[in-house]
Amino acid sequence: MYALRAGKALVIAPIPQLGFLVTALLSFVFMREPVSGRKSVGLALSAAAIGSFAGVV
Numbered sequence: 001m002y003a004l005r006a007g008k009a010l011v012i013a014p015i016p017q018l019g020f021l022v023t024a025l026l027s028f029v030f031m032r033e034p035v036s037g038r039k040s041v042g043l044a045l046s047a048a049a050i051g052s053f054a055g056v057v
Contacts, residue, residue, distance in 0.1 A: 017050050 024043055027033040 018047065021047055 021043060024033075024039075028035055
């Protein structure tokens with residue numbers, strides 16, 4: 001809750017939504033999940049979408 005008091009909700013609220021990115025990266029590293037071009041593009045586009053909502057991109 002401190003983050004919402006200290007910063008703009010529009011910027012801070014999308015950050016927790018990046019959890020799927022961490023999960024995907026961990027699965028690539030530890031479980032040796034195959035990385036295809038389609039998965040890479042999907043992860044990059046979804047991260048860019050969340051970043052654009054946060055005003056980062």
